[in-house]
Amino acid sequence: MFRKILFRFSTYNFINVTQKGKVALIQFNRPKAMNALCDGLIKELNQVTQEIDSNPEYGSIVITGNEKAFAAGADIKEMQDKSFPQVQNIQMLASWENLTNIKKPILAAVNGYALGGGFELAMMCDIIYAGENAKFGLPEATLGTIPGCGGTQRLIRAVGKSKAMEITLTGEFIDAQTALSYGLVSKVLPVANLVEETLKVAEKIASFSKPVAALIKDTINEAENIGLREGVKYERKAFYSTFATQDRKEGMSAFVEKRKPSWTDN
Numbered sequence: 001m002f003r004k005i006l007f008r009f010s011t012y013n014f015i016n017v018t019q020k021g022k023v024a025l026i027q028f029n030r031p032k033a034m035n036a037l038c039d040g041l042i043k044e045l046n047q048v049t050q051e052i053d054s055n056p057e058y059g060s061i062v063i064t065g066n067e068k069a070f071a072a073g074a075d076i077k078e079m080q081d082k083s084f085p086q087v088q089n090i091q092m093l094a095s096w097e098n099l100t101n102i103k104k105p106i107l108a109a110v111n112g113y114a115l116g117g118g119f120e121l122a123m124m125c126d127i128i129y130a131g132e133n134a135k136f137g138l139p140e141a142t143l144g145t146i147p148g149c150g151g152t153q154r155l156i157r158a159v160g161k162s163k164a165m166e167i168t169l170t171g172e173f174i175d176a177q178t179a180l181s182y183g184l185v186s187k188v189l190p191v192a193n194l195v196e197e198t199l200k201v202a203e204k205i206a207s208f209s210k211p212v213a214a215l216i217k218d219t220i221n222e223a224e225n226i227g228l229r230e231g232v233k234y235e236r237k238a239f240y241s242t243f244a245t246q247d248r249k250e251g252m253s254a255f256v257e258k259r260k261p262s263w264t265d266n
């Protein structure tokens with residue numbers, strides 16, 4: 001069903017990368033460590049997502065783990081002996097947010113645990129689908145630390161202050177249905193079908209014009225940084241800019257001519 005991606009850097013130790021049509025599927029591959037996010041895994045993830053982003057063959061990305069764990073957080077064993085100067089001087093987490101610079105839409109398919117950095121990483125994605133067994137949490141307080149990769153900031157924007165405080169201050173996990181009721185995830189699916197169903201949505205997204213998808217992603221994400229008035233201005237500029245593209249012309253012509261559009265990504 002999948003074909004291996006043959007990128008320049010095609011040997012990975014901590015992830016598997018496969019392709020279905022125009023979709024790249026990235027699967028974390030540290031099953032013995034509940035897919036804990038070690039530095040090597042983040043380096044590979046950054047490298048491959050940048051490659052996919054600049055490869056015109058791909059229109060979207062799906063990130064997943066295994067049935068037990070999406071990712072149980074940053075690797076605690078790797079972090080445990082680090083000192084304050086070490087984490088600050090090397091800016092330990094500086095590259096951990098690179099995923100947010102990817103222009104193509106990213107879907108997270110979360111089965112099992114998405115904890116700490118794993119939950120933060122899922123929240124950096126554009127759409128989250130959860131398997132029925134998914135468990136989300138920010139248990140950093142139980143380790144004597146706090147979320148370090150946008151967890152507090154993205155969670156409050158997704159669920160509001162009281163729930164964000166509750167989740168982060170107690171360190172307790174929430175299940176898939178609760179995450180759905182909080183608006184954190186868009187759908188809850190059977191564990192066995194999660195990746196397949198997520199790929200279907202990713203394929204649909206990838207079937208449209210890539211620059212237009214990138215513009216939608218950018219415009220919605222910008223709403224998290226700016227107020228409504230500025231956001232509407234930002235959106236309007238983006239809307240106008242589609243009139244400089246072939247794909248806008250093609251989409252509207254195809255509608256009027258009652259035919260399917262043929263996107264050129266220009």
Ligand SMILES: CCCCCCC/C=C/C(=O)SCCNC(=O)CCNC(=O)[C@H](O)C(C)(C)COP(=O)(O)OP(=O)(O)OC[C@H]1O[C@@H](n2cnc3c(N)ncnc32)[C@H](O)[C@@H]1OP(=O)(O)O
Pocket residue numbers: 032033034036037072073074075076077093096097113115116117118120121139140143146147148149
């Ligand atoms: C991209 C953005 C990232 C930014 C990161 C910024 C800062 C983030 C900080 C954090 O994420 S701190 C970590 C937060 N996560 C946790 O506290 C969860 C820790 N894990 C657990 O609580 C449990 O393992 C579990 C997920 C509830 C599963 O429990 P279960 O009893 O089923 O399995 P275990 O025997 O505990 O685990 C199996 C195996 O996996 C190892 N492991 C699990 N989680 C981690 C981890 N986060 N880091 C390193 N290793 C982990 C665990 O030690 C076991 O290994 P062995 O001891 O058997 O070798």
